[in-house]
Amino acid sequence: MKFYERDTESRLRLLAAEGSLATQDLELLSDCAALPRAVAEHLIENQIGVFPVPLGLAEHMLVDGHAYRVPMATEEPSVIAAVSNAAQRVARSGGFHTQVLREGIPAQIVFLDHSHTREDVQATQMQEFLAARQDTITCVADDAHPTLRSHGGGLRSVTAQAHDGFLEFDLLIDPGEAMGANIVNTIAQAVARYLGSQLPGHEPLMAILSNATAQQRVRASAEITMQSLATSDMSGETVARRIVEAARFAQCSGLRAATHNKGVMNGINAVVLATGNDTRNVGAAAYADLDDSRRTWTTWTIRTEGRKPGLLRGTIDIPLPIGSVGAAISTLPMAGLAMRLLGQPSASQLMGIMASVGLASNLSAMRALVTRGIQAGHMKLQLSSLAMMAGAQGRELDDLTAALRHNPAQANLTEARRLLTQLRADGE
Numbered sequence: 382m383k384f385y386e387r388d389t390e391s392r393l394r395l396l397a398a399e400g401s402l403a404t405q406d407l408e409l410l411s412d413c414a415a416l417p418r419a420v421a422e423h424l425i426e427n428q429i430g431v432f433p434v435p436l437g438l439a440e441h442m443l444v445d446g447h448a449y450r451v452p453m454a455t456e457e458p459s460v461i462a463a464v465s466n467a468a469q470r471v472a473r474s475g476g477f478h479t480q481v482l483r484e485g486i487p488a489q490i491v492f493l494d495h496s497h498t499r500e501d502v503q504a505t506q507m508q509e510f511l512a513a514r515q516d517t518i519t520c521v522a523d524d525a526h527p528t529l530r531s532h533g534g535g536l537r538s539v540t541a542q543a544h545d546g547f548l549e550f551d552l553l554i555d556p557g558e559a560m561g562a563n564i565v566n567t568i569a570q571a572v573a574r575y576l577g578s579q580l581p582g583h584e585p586l587m588a589i590l591s592n593a594t595a596q597q598r599v600r601a602s603a604e605i606t607m608q609s610l611a612t613s614d615m616s617g618e619t620v621a622r623r624i625v626e627a628a629r630f631a632q633c634s635g636l637r638a639a640t641h642n643k644g645v646m647n648g649i650n651a652v653v654l655a656t657g658n659d660t661r662n663v664g665a666a667a668y669a670d671l672d673d674s675r676r677t678w679t680t681w682t683i684r685t686e687g688r689k690p691g692l693l694r695g696t697i698d699i700p701l702p703i704g705s706v707g708a709a710i711s712t713l714p715m716a717g718l719a720m721r722l723l724g725q726p727s728a729s730q731l732m733g734i735m736a737s738v739g740l741a742s743n744l745s746a747m748r749a750l751v752t753r754g755i756q757a758g759h760m761k762l763q764l765s766s767l768a769m770m771a772g773a774q775g776r777e778l779d780d781l782t783a784a785l786r787h788n789p790a791q792a793n794l795t796e797a798r799r800l801l802t803q804l805r806a807d808g809e
Contacts, residue, residue, distance in 0.1 A: 389422045392429050415715050424712065436655060436715065437461040438722070439648075441469040443476030444601075444737045445730075451738055452719035453651035458763055460647045463745035464738055470609040471741065474692065477603045479733030484596035485537045486561045486702060488569035490550040490576060492583040494543060507541035507548070514579065515539070518572055522554070525571035526564055532557035536568065548583060550576060553596065558728045560658060560704035565590040592665035594702040601736040604684065604692040605744070612752050621683050621693040623751035624744075628681040638676035641743070642668075645678060645697070648742030652735045656723075657709040657716025666700040679743050697740040701732045764792055771797035780804055 384392065393410060396402040402410070410430035412418045422428040438450040439461050453461050471477060494503070511518070522536035529535050534557035541550050552572060556564045566589060573588035607617030610624075631641035646664065653660050667678065678699040685691040705728040710716050720726070726734065768781040771794060784800045785792045 385427055389418050389428050389430075392427065396429070416713065420712060420714070424709070434654065436719075439464040439468060439738060439741075441465055441472050442734065442737060442741070443468070443472040444734050445479055446476070447724075449723060449734060451652060451734060452655040452722050453648070453738070454655040454715075454719075455647070455651040457647060458766060460651060460742065463749075464648050464741045467741040467745035467748070468737075470605050471603040471744070473609055474604045474606050477601050477733075477737035477740065479599055479601045479736060481599045481729040481732050482596065483555070483729055483732070485534075485553040485555040486565045486594055486597065487591040488552040488554060488565050488589065489591055490552065490569055490573040490588045491586040492548040492577070492580060493586050494546055494548045494583060496582065503543040503548070504541070507543065510579075511539055511541055511550075518575065521572050521575045522552075522568045525568045529555075529557060529564060529568075534559075534561075534564070536572075539572075547586075548580075556704065558705050559707035560662065560702060560710075561707075562590055562659070562662065563708065592662055592702070593669040594666045594700045595670060597666070597702040597732075598670075598698065598700040599732040599736040600696060600698045601733060601740050602694065602696045603737070603740060603744075604694050607691060607693070610693060610748065615752055618691065620748060620752060621691065624693060624747045625681050625683055627747050627751050628677070628679065631677050632675075635673075635676060638671075641677050641679075641747075642671075644746035645699075645739040645743045647746075648738040649699075649701070649735050652738050653703060655716070655719040656703075656705075656731065657711075657713045657719070658703040659709075662702055666702050670700050679740060681747075695740055695744055697736050697743070699736060699739065701735055703731060703735065704728050705731050764789065767792060767794065767797050768801075770794055771801050773797075773801055777801065777804060 382391075384395070387395065393402065393407060397407060413431045413433070415433065416431045421431055434454045434456055436452060436454050439453055440450055442449040442451050451464075453464070455461065496503070518539055519536055523530055534555040537553040537555050539550060539552050541548070543549070550572075552569060554561065554565045554568055569588040569590065573585060577583070577585045607621055609617065610620040611617035612620065628641075631638045646667070649663065649667075650660050653663050671677070679695060679697045681693065681695045683691045684694045704710060705720065705726060710720065723731070723734065764785045765778065765782050767785060768778050771781065773781045781797060781801050781804060784804065785797060
């Protein structure tokens with residue numbers, strides 16, 4: 382029997398017999414209540430276990446007047462604390478405000494064109510071709526996914542273009558409340574078969590969605606008072622000015638923009654993962670929206686009104702092709718839990734929450750960066766991770782972490798193990 386033909390239990394027995402897995406490994410791969418084996422083995426190929434990631438809640442998120450505790454799945458220390466910290470500052474000034482665009486997901490149907498017809502002539506011919514068949518194409522799309530119209534979705538437009546030996550049809554498909562990858566691909570393939578029957582002499586090449594989803598995007602904004610930005614040794618006005626300059630530098634420097642954007646995605650990806658959405662799809666769409674003229678999704682400015690104290694204003698404008706139903710969202714038990722914790726938001730509401738979390742993550746990172754430095758906030762939780770790596774358990778974790786904090790500059794695994802040995806000796 383081939384490996385992929387076995388069930389999970391049989392795969393584990395085979396790996397143990399080969400010596401690839403020890404007894405403790407088998408215990409680690411035992412059934413998980415958060416994702417039962419009966420579910421997991423039907424989601425991916427060659428499944429042998431599950432890979433848990435810590436799930437936490439970001440607090441103080443006030444988005445469009447609704448207060449949320451936002452589920453975030455991440456292994457990186459300080460991400461959730463940073464979002465919660467920034468969100469609390471934003472909440473004092475009215476919270477986050479969002480605008481969502483959900484027009485659809487694009488798909489491409491591509492034929493190889495061997496006719497050598499001039500592109501301008503062919504473009505005119507294709508527009509006439511589409512105009513004569515628009516109603517039929519819509520019917521084909523509806524028949525490919527009969528329930529989509531009843532959920533508010535469906536084919537929205539079809540256009541054509543010719544270039545460099547290719548004939549390309551671009552579809553825009555509204556997936557309703559779903560993220561829509563399977564829906565869009567199903568419709569694209571059905572329409573491709575019909576178009577192929579109408580285009581003899583053109584060789585079909587592919588039919589697939591595009592992850593460049595400029596039509597599924599969200600804009601979130603927030604304002605923060607100067608008082609909320611101040612530190613013990615730096616005024617709020619100074620902090621705000623330095624944040625604006627740091628954001629401006631990210632627009633000038635590709636090196637800085639990469640790290641600036643990673644800070645945004647720290648927050649967004651954690652919510653995407655927790656809610657069962659597709660992190661790779663979101664990442665592809667977000668980065669496809671950037672270029673040398675627009676290196677980041679966020680902007681920061683200082684707004685002043687006469688003699689009133691100024692406000693730091695932040696905005697984020699980012700594609701977020703996500704859904705609130707379907708696929709992993711409906712099959713992963715923890716994703717269902719996350720959606721319940723959020724009050725079962727619509728796809729548009731969830732986009733607004735995610736974008737707001739990304740903006741909060743960006744604010745917190747920049748405030749730390751231009752004041753005390755980024756490592757100060759990271760270090761507390763990193764020391765806890767170091768204590769776990771050294772082998773500390775239970776109460777030892779708190780004691781060893783506290784000991785490491787006395788000299789964080791010298792904190793490393795060797796020192797953590799030495800201190801743990803000393804703590805255990807003192808406890809005997």
